[in-house]
Amino acid sequence: MAREFPVSLTPPDWLVRNLRSHKAPVNRPAVARAAVSLALPLAIGLAVGRPAYGAVAAMGALSGVISDTAAAYRLRVLTIAVPQLFGAAGVTLGTLVNGHGWVAVATVTGVALVSGMISTIGAIASVSGLLLLLNAVIGAGLPLPGEWWLAPLLLSGGGLLVLVLALLAWPLRSGVPERAAVAGTYRAVADLLAVCGADSAVAYDDARHSATLALNEAYDLVLSHRARHHGRSPELTRLVAQLNAVTPLVEAAPAAHLSGRPLHPEVAAAIRAVADAVETGRTEPLRLRLPTPTTETARAVNHALRHAADVVTAPDVDPRGIDDRLGGPAGLGVRTARAARSAVLSAGSWRYGLRLALCIGIAQALVSLIAVPRSYWVALTITFVLKPDFGSVFSRALLRALGTVAGLVVAAAVLSEVPRGWWDVPVLLLLAPLIPALTPRGYGYQTAAITPVILLLSDVLNQQGTDLLLPRLVDSLMGCAIALIAGYLLWPESWHTRVGDRLADAVADTARYVETAFAATADPAARARMRRRLYRDLSGIRTEFQRALTEPPPTGRRAAAWWPLVVAVERIVDATTAARVRVKHGSAPPSKAEIDQVALQLRDLSQGLREVETLTPVRTDLTGPAGSVLEPLRQEVAAARAIASPQP
Structure with a gap:
């Protein structure tokens, strides 16, 4: 007989949810870029006798790897390059106030306020605000090699190396990510219609949610590009028309589900054929084998499917007849401008900026009064943890602590067994790919992957070996504690569900x-x-x-x-x-x-x-x-x- 464990030994559901790994495919190109972009600067630095310069450039590449999340090539220019500009500004400010005591505390606290406010504008602004504050903390707390202007150049150069590697395939694969996103939307809708009318309400709800996410992501991807090329790119105009054409199918799904009768399997098969036509750019008419509709719902599905097939295979689309379902051709720009104004005017933006500034100010003041080795790690931890747009602050603090411990185990083996110098390059080639591979699985996994990399690069700068391990653990725990108390528990909005x-x-x-x-x-x-x-x-x-x-x-x-x-x-x-x-x-x-x-x-x-x-x-x-x-x-x-x- 199986032994039942006492209820008291069962972990709480919230803890299980935090520790659960998310399923995600490995982005092989991103893995390869991470390996090359982090190892190459260090190798060049060692070759010219300036390993510290190589380590700083590799740190910049690390921020580029973290920002390398966009699918479309044009979006990568924004998601990687724009945050690098903010990062350069941050490290410049930090370097200029390095060693100036309370001036540095006030400057970094002010940067934290600005960082928190601009982080509410959108995804790119959030990463930009993150790098602005991260690099300001590094510049203010870590003596960087060379003149004040060299560190920004090295950090930006490392980040731009990631961008260059990401854009190498652009001439050969231009438009492929956008077409893949639109085709993926059609496949998600095919999965949705395949479960319409089935007995399982959960299966329908999950499929409907997946289709909504796919449609949202495809619109965001295509419209972010089209907003800058409205009416000038036939390919983008065609993709918007194809996305608009899937809308009647999405609208027909609830009617099909509420009818209580499953659709013929050929319906989902036909939608997948349309998806294949989107992905391949086919312009020959599709021969759809569909059952004759006998009800209002079946007629709606049949009409929507045939319309979508006609739009997808149409050789030309009139851009004047295209309506962007999210608010017009410049909708994305309008939403961004409104978000920017909101960052200045909204109470929510000010509250988040003040929360972040309060925590960073406490950390900077604390390490100014108490001798803490590598004290900048405290503020770095707070910066990563106190990002509500990245997830629950409580969860991130918990996962940050656990991920740091796991990463320190790997770092201890590396720092104690691997000789300094050229051996660091192959070690980075092995460790760097883990960052993009593990990041989609959860924040704790990302922290565990980043920790040994950043400690190895810190050792190149400081030559302290395993002496870095205990201070890093203590500082991370201090940062998590400050974020939980001053940035979470003291703000009722944090622990009241919205x-x-x-x-x-x-x-x-x-x-x-x-x-x-x-x-x-x-x-x-x-x-x-x-x-x-x-x-x-x-x-x-x-x-x-x-x-x-x-x-x-x-x-x-x-x-x-x-x-x-x-x-x-x-x-x-x-x-x-x-x-x-x-x-x-x-x-x-x-x-x-x-x-x-x-x-x-x-x-x-x-x-x-x-x-x-x-x-x-x-x-x-x-x-x-x-x-x-x-x-x-x-x-x-x-x-x-x-x-x-x-x-x-």
Whole structure:
């Protein structure tokens, strides 16, 4: 008989979630770039008798490797080059105040405030803010070789080496990542339609979430490029048209699922054939073998699929007829400009900037008053941990500590057994590829991979060997403690889940979507953008929910209580979309009174979710004409309102 362990020995769910490895494919080109870009500068430095210069350049390459996450070549220019400019500015400021006591403390604290505020603009700005502060801390705390202007050049040169290696295949593979992203969206939609009408609601929810993520990522990738080349690139215009063409298929999925009848297997097979045509750039018409549609839902799927096939294989696309579903050809630039203004004006940006500045200020003041070897590591740890846009602060502190311990074990073997000099080059060739290979698996794995690399490079600069290990552990633990206390526990917003507020916003937006979806005068493009934003917001809520589950009680427990409502709101949006599809393909439209009643009930639910952190009772009465196209929607709204009404 299997022995049962006592309940007290079972690890808590939040800890299991934190330690769980994420499944992710290995990016082989990124692995190769990491090996070459970190080992080559050190080898050149050793060859010319300046190993310290090589180590500084390799540190710059390390930041480039961390930033090397974009798929499209043009985006890599931004994600790698722009952060390097901020990093150069940071190390210049840090070098100029190195050894100036409280002036250095004030300068680095001010840089932390700016870093935190610009980090809220977007992904590229977040990495730029990270490197700005990291390099400022390094420059202020570590005497770098050469004149004040040399370190910025070396660090930037190492980062730009990563960029050059990343762009080597651009002439041969231009546009390939974008086409692959669009094709991947079609395949995700094929997987979604394959499970429509199946008994497993979980399988449908997971497939719908995967399709939404794929569509979001493809739009972001293509529009970030097209915003700078609107109307001038036929290839990008065609990709936007192909993405727009998949929207009716996504809209038809909820209707197909709510019908309760699985679609013919040839439907998913046909969508995968369309995906192959996207990836290969085929322009010959596709011969689709589809069953004859007999219902409104089947007609919607058939019509959407044939339309997508026609758009994908069309040899030419008129750019004037293309609507970017996220807000027009310059939508990305507009969103970036708004985010930049928000970073200056919003209270959230100031709060995060002040949190980061407070923690960095405490760390810098502490190490100024107490003799701590390699004291800059304390602030470096805080900089990495206190990044809410990278995940839960609590989780990152925990994983940072565990990852540092694991990395120190490897570093101890390297520093104690490998002679200094040329032997460091093959060691870097072996250790550097682990960074891009392990980073997608989780922050703890990334920390474990980075720690021995950074310690090896630090040893080249300081020649201290294994004496670096204990200070690194102590400083990392100090940094984690400061981040947890001054940057997490003292700020109630950190340990209160935001799922409820974001759900209330989504429900209010759904009420507006219900009114727009059935309005005869509504702009189809505006309606499509509204639906896309809703699904994007719901995807973000799911991500926020998963992040909250990694927090210890009571935050994780509170987040778990919201999950039934997260699913219920997603189903409300699905039911609205399904009703719209049915009306478009033959069902009688609902009356204005019925639409207004559903919208009113949704706004009432939204207000109830805003009242307090716990769920507030709301009315559950919701009636309407039997057989109406909105009947499934009314049922989903009633179910959500029942969930939001605690039982006596």
